[in-house]
Amino acid sequence: MTGRPTLAVVGATGAVGTVLLRILSQRADIWGDIRLIASPRSAGRKLAVRGEEVEVAALAEEAFDGVDIALFDVPDEVAARWAPVAAAKGAVVVDNSGAFRADPDVPLVVPEVNPHAARRRPRGIISSPNCTTLTMIVALGALHAEFGLRELVVSSYQAVSGAGRAGVETLRRQLSLVAGTELGTSPGDVRRAVGDDTGPFPEPVALNVVPWAGSLCDDGWSSEEMKVRDESRKILGLPQLPVAVTCVRVPVVTTHSLTVHARFEGEVTVGKAREIMATAPGVVLCDDPAAGEFPTPADVVGTDPTWVGRVRRALDDPTALELFVCGDNLRKGAALNTAQIAELVAAEAD
Numbered sequence: 001m002t003g004r005p006t007l008a009v010v011g012a013t014g015a016v017g018t019v020l021l022r023i024l025s026q027r028a029d030i031w032g033d034i035r036l037i038a039s040p041r042s043a044g045r046k047l048a049v050r051g052e053e054v055e056v057a058a059l060a061e062e063a064f065d066g067v068d069i070a071l072f073d074v075p076d077e078v079a080a081r082w083a084p085v086a087a088a089k090g091a092v093v094v095d096n097s098g099a100f101r102a103d104p105d106v107p108l109v110v111p112e113v114n115p116h117a118a119r120r121r122p123r124g125i126i127s128s129p130n131c132t133t134l135t136m137i138v139a140l141g142a143l144h145a146e147f148g149l150r151e152l153v154v155s156s157y158q159a160v161s162g163a164g165r166a167g168v169e170t171l172r173r174q175l176s177l178v179a180g181t182e183l184g185t186s187p188g189d190v191r192r193a194v195g196d197d198t199g200p201f202p203e204p205v206a207l208n209v210v211p212w213a214g215s216l217c218d219d220g221w222s223s224e225e226m227k228v229r230d231e232s233r234k235i236l237g238l239p240q241l242p243v244a245v246t247c248v249r250v251p252v253v254t255t256h257s258l259t260v261h262a263r264f265e266g267e268v269t270v271g272k273a274r275e276i277m278a279t280a281p282g283v284v285l286c287d288d289p290a291a292g293e294f295p296t297p298a299d300v301v302g303t304d305p306t307w308v309g310r311v312r313r314a315l316d317d318p319t320a321l322e323l324f325v326c327g328d329n330l331r332k333g334a335a336l337n338t339a340q341i342a343e344l345v346a347a348e349a350d
Ligand SMILES: NC(=O)c1ccc[n+]([C@@H]2O[C@H](COP(=O)([O-])OP(=O)(O)OC[C@H]3O[C@@H](n4cnc5c(N)ncnc54)[C@H](OP(=O)(O)O)[C@@H]3O)[C@@H](O)[C@H]2O)c1
Pocket: 010, 011, 012, 013, 014, 015, 016, 017, 037, 038, 039, 040, 041, 042, 043, 059, 072, 073, 074, 075, 076, 078, 096, 097, 098, 129, 130, 131, 161, 162, 163, 164, 165, 166, 329, 330, 333, 334
């Protein structure tokens, strides 16, 4: 890379891509050209980045000519096909999809936790974790560095934008159908009101809680739950870490929340844990229940850090902590993490 690197954003029109353009406009501008790429459906559209209107190009091999770093925010199958094309043309790919995260030759990077991993990328591809893992991993990485993590038990409360634009459109449509009614008082009444089109979710998400995210894996686990386990292990370098996860979709537009039970090597204190959360880069401690202070998606949405509250020592285990964690799934959970990785790669050339 000589001079200011050329950046490509693939999937610039999507839920993550849209937030990424905003983030690129807000962070220090280290980029030369920024190219915007999406499907042929969006070719010719103009989107604002860094205060300028940039035309969207259709995804094609030539779109990567001269690109130094390509950020991919597209569905798994599109990334699986096109990330190697971009890498073969000399770009370092930072991929937000699940296509490469389990590949031993593709590092899975969270700049606050394992930045060194980004340097070994034999396929020219770096993966960014899934949004549920990212919601907790910065805080957990800091606690692991101090206490040594031994086990995780996690439940998620996931926002609909985790399922992209289609998820948000589904919740908005369903909310308009149930607003001002007495629905939610008898079995099936919400389902009848919203109709059969439940979008990317298996059940209505308005006035509801859906204990499912992703596709069906072995023994009743969901793909989202398997990702949280496998990705946490890979990022933390703990391949045997026991991780139990239940992923749940809730009627929140953006910002995932998680309850976390984390068990460590030895005894932990709430005081030390709070000190770590208050000083770890990328983490904000928001924990004063007596004053009604804890993080909620309504306050956290649109912000960069991981917010941690409800820090307690486990009632029956002095080696374990209970936490409630919130993070914007489109910012640190997706776009921001890839922007940070791209900045790490760009800095290698300095
Ligand atoms: N949403 C989250 O919280 C989140 C978090 C972490 C990771 N991710 C991952 O990030 C990726 C993008 O997610 P999203 O939520 O932004 O999805 P989305 O809102 O559905 O957007 C998908 C993007 O991919 C583009 N695209 C689709 N098919 C394409 C094709 N054949 N060729 C070129 N471009 C194509 C779309 O372009 P058009 O507009 O032209 O169709 C759009 O820009 C996914 O892999 C997702 O798993 C999402």
